Amino acid sequence: MSLIDRRQGLWGLAALGIATTLPLAWRRAQAAAPVRPGTLAVVEKGAGRVAFYGVPDGRPLGSVALGVQPHEMVADPAGRFAYVGGYGVKGWQAAGEGGHQLWVIDLQQRRLARTIDMAPYRRWHGMRTDASGRLYALSETDSVLARFDRPATAETPDRIIPVGGARSHYFVVKPDGSRAYVADTMSGMVIMVNPDDASFAPVKQHIGAAPEGLALSPDARTLYVVDRPAGILHALDAVTLQPRARTTLRGEAVRVIVQGDGRLIVSNQADKSLTRHNPATLAEEARLPLPAAAPGLNLPDGGSILYAALDDDRIAMIDLAHWQVIGTFATGDAPDTAVLL
Numbered sequence: 415m416s417l418i419d420r421r422q423g424l425w426g427l428a429a430l431g432i433a434t435t436l437p438l439a440w441r442r443a444q445a446a447a448p449v450r451p452g453t454l455a456v457v458e459k460g461a462g463r464v465a466f467y468g469v470p471d472g473r474p475l476g477s478v479a480l481g482v483q484p485h486e487m488v489a490d491p492a493g494r495f496a497y498v499g500g501y502g503v504k505g506w507q508a509a510g511e512g513g514h515q516l517w518v519i520d521l522q523q524r525r526l527a528r529t530i531d532m533a534p535y536r537r538w539h540g541m542r543t544d545a546s547g548r549l550y551a552l553s554e555t556d557s558v559l560a561r562f563d564r565p566a567t568a569e570t571p572d573r574i575i576p577v578g579g580a581r582s583h584y585f586v587v588k589p590d591g592s593r594a595y596v597a598d599t600m601s602g603m604v605i606m607v608n609p610d611d612a613s614f615a616p617v618k619q620h621i622g623a624a625p626e627g628l629a630l631s632p633d634a635r636t637l638y639v640v641d642r643p644a645g646i647l648h649a650l651d652a653v654t655l656q657p658r659a660r661t662t663l664r665g666e667a668v669r670v671i672v673q674g675d676g677r678l679i680v681s682n683q684a685d686k687s688l689t690r691h692n693p694a695t696l697a698e699e700a701r702l703p704l705p706a707a708a709p710g711l712n713l714p715d716g717g718s719i720l721y722a723a724l725d726d727d728r729i730a731m732i733d734l735a736h737w738q739v740i741g742t743f744a745t746g747d748a749p750d751t752a753v754l755l
Contacts, residue, residue: 449719451469452469452754452755453754454466454467454469454752454753455519456729457486457498458746458747458750459501460483462481462482462483463477464478464496465477465746467743471743472741478519478525480500481502481513481515482500483502483503485750486540486541486750488542488543489753491545491547494521494522494566495521495527496518499540499541501513501537501538501539501554502514511536512537512555514535516532521753534556535574536555538552538554539553539583540554540584543565544587548565548591550587551571552584554583557578557579557581558575558576559575559596561574573610575611577596577598578618579601579603581599582597584626585628586628588634592609593606597625599625599642602621602622602625603621603625604655605618606655618655619657621639622641622648625640625648626640626642627640627669627680632672635653637649638670640670640680642666642683645682646661646663647661648660661695664682664684664685665683665684666683668681668708668709669681669710669711673713673720674716677690677691678692678693679691679713681708682707687703688702688704688708688720689701689702705726705739706726706728708723708730710749710750710752712753712754714753717754718735719733723751723752724742728743729743
């Protein structure tokens with residue numbers, strides 16, 4: 415059951431109005447959601463590579479070998495280069511320093527273009543770009559956020575901002591790059607920083623056991639956060655980080671994303687399902703069982719086909735308009751983030 419602060423009533427009604435009055439063009443686009451032919455680039459953590467697959471048939475098209483445990487990946491707005499963080503160990507409890515590199519992949523030629531050495535910082539996990547094409551990368555162990563203003567050619571970051579966390583695992587950034595929001599799993603906090611100004615005092619909000627998945631509303635005014643082990647979805651004010659709403663999920667959950675109409679999709683790890691949620695009340699509106707848990711949710715901008723990376727080394731293609739799995743294909747070991755080319 416959702417727990418909503420009465421003081422947030424006006425916010426809830428406004429968000430509900432947005433969600434229930436979709437643009438007609440968007441609704442029409444969702445009426446049919448064929449999988450257009452293309453190429454999906456997938457990080458395969460266990461295989462230590464990025465692999466390319468034709469969609470919708472899933473035929474292998476080649477791969478780029480990287481190193482031990484690549485994790486998050488993001489592509490630039492033009493789709494020319496992808497950037498992958500080198501985590502370097504299998505899990506956060508694994509011994510060793512971990513990786514200290516970012517890999518730059520030429521998506522057109524499907525090759526490793528270069529490697530950026532980020533030593534002494536290590537265990538690079540989260541990767542994002544903003545609307546201007548700037549690249550952001552998060553070091554989990556050292557809790558710093560690096561920014562590259564011209565990532566296609568940069569050899570060093572233009573900014574490194576201390577986050578002030580204990581284990582900074584995942585993050586999102588506003589489209590204009592003015593704020594970044596970090597899920598710090600060991601402290602139980604969400605931390606807001608200014609990626610351009612280290613003198614900005616990080617704003618910290620404790621939300622529970624271990625926040626992980628994060629997503630911003632389309633207007634960037636609301637931050638949605640999954641407390642993974644507790645299985646709770648939170649809505650926070652993206653300016654102050656003050657709580658707005660929360661709801662209990664189906665056990666452990668790992669990711670939350672926002673689809674085109676503002677509604678939320680949560681990946682439930684324990685329940686091996688996706689659930690769709692109202693952005694105002696966070697109430698569950700629909701459930702879709704999956705053949706395996708989905709630690710990676712990949713929704714192209716403006717798209718209606720969700721590519722879910724499954725724990726059994728497959729990609730599931732989900733038609734969001736009809737809320738159904740329309741196909742799966744096999745991948746290498748431990749697929750996660752993906753970009754559609």
